[in-house]
Amino acid sequence: MEELDPLLHQPLRTQLVAFLAGAGEQTFSDLKRQLGVSDGNLDAHLKKLLAADYVAVRKETGKGRPQSFFVLTPGGRQALNDYIRTLQRLLPIDAPGAEGIATPRLAG
Amino acid sequence: MEELDPLLHQPLRTQLVAFLAGAGEQTFSDLKRQLGVSDGNLDAHLKKLLAADYVAVRKETGKGRPQSFFVLTPGGRQALNDYIRTLQRLLPIDAPGAEGIATPRLAG
DNA sequence: AAATAAACTCTGCATATCAGAGTTAATCAA
């Protein structure tokens, strides 16, 4: 059976990565606001994504408050694409608007 | 931001529910073999799905070894459909074969 | 009827998730 990347298949991280994929570079605070999550929780999940090189940080200091900018790496983008393809194979995702399950298909 | 049903958004449970949706009623052993998972783990996840009424059991006894047949309930099927729709809104799932992320869209 | 095996279920450990307290650094007010 297909494997779902456990790093991406978690509610907050899926949203986080999806958001980064769509919106590009984001600050810690932007992410916190967008996802409505606590500091500690966001930090913990970002750390995992950083450790896997799915996300990279660019820290800016000197001008204004110190800020970290988070971006999806090429590897992260690839992982997301693979993840989406796995979901598509696993779930009956046909076309937008027709996502309901009509007829069960027999097991393999 | 959209919420991803945490009961469904977990690797094993997503596969489990997807499989039940596609293949219909399955025994414990069938599920174990198909998913390649330990007894204890399968039991734990099935319990959660049962508690949420996403899945129902029918226990057969008397003729042959006692067996439990697990099925997706209408509620479970609905939850799965909602879950898929949420994924589609969240991720750039457009059409099969074109799932790559081409152009970032700006944040809300 | 004793041994074997299938079909579950329970227990406990390991890891993950999460919120809030703590820390550092910049801006603002006087």
Added chain:
DNA sequence: TTGATTAACTCTGATATGCAGAGTTTATTT
């Protein structure tokens, strides 16, 4: 220009989740 305030993180510990294997029950086999 310095003390207060606030934004931007980071660390800590408490709770929940995930998991494997040991244990239990019930049927077959010999």
